[in-house]
Amino acid sequence: MRMHISTEKIQQTMCLEEEIKHKIMSNEVKPGDLVLVKNSSIEKSADRKMKPRYLGPMVVIQQYRGGAFLLAELDGSIWINKVAAFRVVPYLAHMQIKFSTRIQEALDTTPEWLERQHDTDENLPGTSIEDLEEIHTAEASKDSD
Numbered sequence: 001m002r003m004h005i006s007t008e009k010i011q012q013t014m015c016l017e018e019e020i021k022h023k024i025m026s027n028e029v030k031p032g033d034l035v036l037v038k039n040s041s042i043e044k045s046a047d048r049k050m051k052p053r054y055l056g057p058m059v060v061i062q063q064y065r066g067g068a069f070l071l072a073e074l075d076g077s078i079w080i081n082k083v084a085a086f087r088v089v090p091y092l093a094h095m096q097i098k099f100s101t102r103i104q105e106a107l108d109t110t111p112e113w114l115e116r117q118h119d120t121d122e123n124l125p126g127t128s129i130e131d132l133e134e135i136h137t138a139e140a141s142k143d144s145d
Contacts, residue, residue, distance in 0.1 A: 033091075038089065057093070072102075
């Protein structure tokens, strides 16, 4: 009885896959591919009609085990946060795009190098809230003088 039910389930699954084969899209993205990132910050805003729906193009540096991506902009700056897989859409370029040397170095490196790069980016002035408060108070004191 159980064997009969499981074979029916497998057959139904195969029929469903065959019926919707033209609808299933596999967005397999590899390191070095160009992608667009869905701009989810505008979804709740009232004037979202005039804002860009996608950011990019970006370059995929690494894909993590959970499916999230580490991306870099075309100038070589690496995004600090991971990007969820559902926000990433493949980008079809009309012409060949040359990557900067920093992106090429990031593509040829190990995850340990990327972690070190991320740590050094956090140590730059202006990246923490305390640094921003210091900058703001310094600008305010200049304005009052």
